Amino acid sequence: MSERRIIDARGSYCPGPLMELIAALKLLQVGDEVEILSTDQGTARDVPEWTAKVGHETVESGDKDGHWYVVVRKMK
Template identity: 40%
Template sequence: MATLDARGLQCPMPIVELAKKMKELKEGEILELIADDVGAKEDVPAWCNRTGNELVEMTEENGILAFKIKKK
């Protein structure tokens, strides 16, 4: 599983970096995105819906968001 640490990045940069990183993955691979931008809570699921990738899991702990996204 690949990991992208987007902590410290503000909207729209977590999504920009996510899109770049997902291009490097093969279909079926999972990317873990870690972010602290509160906008990511809405932006990442919306991006997954728009691109057809699957949001497998989203967790939040102490203001840190973690998303697991499966490439379609």
């Protein structure tokens, strides 16, 4: 059964949301999802750009309550 893990990277300057996402995906199974929360506006652009390059799926993204969120599904 797939799971969704939340990474709260709000206020995290280093290593930052995308690096946290990459590290988290290495520990998950294909089909699992990660929801990353970030106060860095670049996250909403960088994460989908990377997932498209590498072959994972951006399930949804947007902003709510003053932060950005992106949900990624591990595809391989």
